[in-house]
Amino acid sequence: MKQRADSEKLMIRYLLGDVPEDEQIRIEERFFTDDEYFEQLLALEDDLIDDYVNGELTDREREQFEEYFLASPTRRQRVEFAKTFMRAGSLLPLAEIAMPGEARPEPVPWWRNVMVFWRAQSLPRRFALAASVVLALGGSWLIVNTMRLRNHVKQLQAERGESQRREQELLQHIAGLSQESERVTELSTQLNRERNERRRLGQQVAEQRRRNEELAQLLENVQFAPPRDSLAFALFPGRTRDIEGTNRFVIPQDVDSVQLRLYLPMPRGLLLGELAIRRYPEDRYTDYRAVIRTAEGNEVWSEDGLEAQRTGLHEEAIVILDLPTRILPKGDYIITLSRRSASGDFEDVGSYQFSVVRK
Amino acid sequence: MDMDDAIPPTEKWVLTREAFERLLAWLDPDRERAGQKYEKIRQKLVKFFEFHGCVSPEECADVTLDRVARKISEGEEIQASDPYLYFHGVARNVFKEYLRESKRQPVGLDGLRSASPSDTEHSEQRLTCLSQCLEKLSPERREFILRFYQGERRAKIENRKKLAEERGVSLNALRIRAHRIRVGLEKCVEECLKKRSAG
Numbered sequence: 001m002k003q004r005a006d007s008e009k010l011m012i013r014y015l016l017g018d019v020p021e022d023e024q025i026r027i028e029e030r031f032f033t034d035d036e037y038f039e040q041l042l043a044l045e046d047d048l049i050d051d052y053v054n055g056e057l058t059d060r061e062r063e064q065f066e067e068y069f070l071a072s073p074t075r076r077q078r079v080e081f082a083k084t085f086m087r088a089g090s091l092l093p094l095a096e097i098a099m100p101g102e103a104r105p106e107p108v109p110w111w112r113n114v115m116v117f118w119r120a121q122s123l124p125r126r127f128a129l130a131a132s133v134v135l136a137l138g139g140s141w142l143i144v145n146t147m148r149l150r151n152h153v154k155q156l157q158a159e160r161g162e163s164q165r166r167e168q169e170l171l172q173h174i175a176g177l178s179q180e181s182e183r184v185t186e187l188s189t190q191l192n193r194e195r196n197e198r199r200r201l202g203q204q205v206a207e208q209r210r211r212n213e214e215l216a217q218l219l220e221n222v223q224f225a226p227p228r229d230s231l232a233f234a235l236f237p238g239r240t241r242d243i244e245g246t247n248r249f250v251i252p253q254d255v256d257s258v259q260l261r262l263y264l265p266m267p268r269g270l271l272l273g274e275l276a277i278r279r280y281p282e283d284r285y286t287d288y289r290a291v292i293r294t295a296e297g298n299e300v301w302s303e304d305g306l307e308a309q310r311t312g313l314h315e316e317a318i319v320i321l322d323l324p325t326r327i328l329p330k331g332d333y334i335i336t337l338s339r340r341s342a343s344g345d346f347e348d349v350g351s352y353q354f355s356v357v358r359k
Numbered sequence: 360m361d362m363d364d365a366i367p368p369t370e371k372w373v374l375t376r377e378a379f380e381r382l383l384a385w386l387d388p389d390r391e392r393a394g395q396k397y398e399k400i401r402q403k404l405v406k407f408f409e410f411h412g413c414v415s416p417e418e419c420a421d422v423t424l425d426r427v428a429r430k431i432s433e434g435e436e437i438q439a440s441d442p443y444l445y446f447h448g449v450a451r452n453v454f455k456e457y458l459r460e461s462k463r464q465p466v467g468l469d470g471l472r473s474a475s476p477s478d479t480e481h482s483e484q485r486l487t488c489l490s491q492c493l494e495k496l497s498p499e500r501r502e503f504i505l506r507f508y509q510g511e512r513r514a515k516i517e518n519r520k521k522l523a524e525e526r527g528v529s530l531n532a533l534r535i536r537a538h539r540i541r542v543g544l545e546k547c548v549e550e551c552l553k554k555r556s557a558g
Contacts, residue, residue: 015410025451032403032443036535042406043534046541056512071412081545084485085508088493 011044016061017068049075049082215312232259235335237350247354257324262290262337264308264317265350284308287340288319288349295332328356374425378432382424385431386442400424400446407450408457419457423450488551492544500540507537 004012013019014027031038051057052065070076233249251258264284288306293299301323308317319337332355338346386400387393404423408416426449430437439445493501503522510518523533 028407028447028451029444032400032407032447033441035399038403038406039535039538040531042542043531043538046538047534050508054511068412072409072416073414074409074416075412077549078545080482080485081489081548084482084489084548085541085544087486088489 008040008044011041012048012061015041015045015048015069016064018064046082049079050086053079053082053086231255232261233354234261234263235352235354236263237265237337237352247352248357249354250357250359251325251328252359255325257322258328260321260323260335260352260354261311262319262321262335262350262352264319264337284339285317289338289340289346290319290321291336291338292321292323292327293334293336295334300333301327330356330358332356372425372429374428375432378428381431382428385437396442397424400443403443404446404450407447408454411454413454413457414461419453420450423453426453484552484555485548488548488555489544491551492547495547496540496544504537504540504544507533 010019010023011027014024019027027041031041048057048065048069052062052069057065070079231249231251235247249258285308287304288308289304290302290306291299292301303321306319306321308319310316311318321335332353335352335354337349337352339349341347383390383393383397386396401420401424404420405416408419413419423446427437427446437445439448493504496504506522507519509515519530519533523530526533528536
């Protein structure tokens with residue numbers, strides 16, 4: 001029997017019918033009024049039954065148990081349950097709890113058999129069995145672990161190869177990007193250079209235009225220094241102005257002749273800014289014809305075989321007409337300038353309008 | 360408490376609904392709490408008669424309950440400091456009457472062995488039923504009850520101490536919990552055996 005507190009020993013004695021009546025009544029009154037005490041008594045009853053089944057009762061306790069405790073069919077039933085429970089839990093070898101005449105138990109779950117087998121072994125044999133199991137498990141573990149590690153190494157190698165391949169691809173990609181970047185930089189530099197060049201040319205063209213305008217204005221307004229008894233006027237092709245316009249020439253009465261300077265029209269496509277480097281075509285300086293008519297269409301003067309000549313800073317081409325003032329009374333006039341072509345026919349070069357005012 | 364005027368068990372009396380309601384009202388004004396007290400008293404009465412070796416402790420417990428209910432329904436004023444103690448007094452009288460009538464004596468080990476052939480015949484069925492009942496327990500309760508009964512002698516004591524420490528409860532509380540699970544298993548096994556014998 002286990003070591004128990006006095007109160008528990010008293011309860012055990014009560015359960016075995018080994019207490020005087022007054023003590024019995026005292027215990028019963030307590031378990032009727034105290035639920036915890038009652039449950040403790042029931043738990044002790046379980047222990048008592050288990051101890052009996054396990055053969056842990058003293059001789060006296062065992063006698064009292066069999067004579068008093070087992071008198072109740074209900075209790076006998078509980079003892080049977082305890083035996084079954086002990087067998088199920090393998091807490092005791094089956095032989096110890098088997099009642100006489102009991103058949104061998106039917107197959108039970110494997111773990112119960114293992115437990116029963118284990119408990120049936122002597123201590124040295126248990127050690128030997130345990131060592132064998134440990135060795136077997138350890139060996140199995142080593143084999144499995146080695147295989148697992150090998151697989152792991154293979155997997156790592158494959159991953160490493162893949163990683164290297166991807167690294168190479170990335171490096172190539174980066175190199176390609178670098179080349180592309182250099183090309184873009186070069187193109188960008190070239191583009192900037194061209195932009196600057198275009199800007200410079202634009203400025204040059206604008207400057208040239210400005211200068212040409214100034215020059216034209218200057219030419220338009222200038223009155224060439226005439227000979228002592230003549231005047232000179234500049235005329236540009238296609239400029240149609242009214243009588244109040246700039247092409248109104250005032251000719252004093254005492255002037256005998258005037259000089260008209262007809263600026264030849266520039267060939268199509270020739271930019272003003274290019275005049276300095278692209279002169280009027282050399283093969284177009286000969287064989288001009290000039291015809292002067294009044295506004296009504298009456299021819300007042302004409303001349304063939306005229307030649308163009310260069311003049312001014314930019315060597316513009318002009319045809320000079322020296323006219324007597326007597327043929328130019330007050331009125332409006334149109335000069336038609338033509339040039340003989342290779343076929344012998346005259347082709348118009350330009351027309352010039354002007355008005356004459358006599359003083 | 361006057362236990363001498365106990366009604367002879369031979370006298371025929373049937374518990375009526377009204378008498379039962381009065382018994383509950385006497386136990387507690389709250390019907391739900393009264394019902395709980397009634398169940399607890401009946402459980403203790405059954406164990407009382409079981410401890411005293413009654414062949415059918417449940418029948419004796421019901422006789423005791425009926426007798427108290429009859430006294431209350433007949434308007435008898437019960438002078439008791441605690442209804443539980445009153446029930447205990449009546450139960451002792453019922454047990455004395457039981458002994459007188461049955462003149463039954465406790466049986467010895469020989470009697471047990473000869474009286475329980477059916478148990479030995481069904482021991483294998485009992486084991487099968489127990490296995491099924493264990494499987495019906497929750498994993499936590501199953502582990503607990505198996506661990507509680509693990510080991511022998513000193514090892515078992517140490518095992519229970521360790522189990523109590525793990526759960527932070529006293530050994531007594533541990534035993535009580537094991538008892539409750541065990542009672543449930545016992546009932547489950549008995550029901551299983553009844554089904555098997557009926558089938």
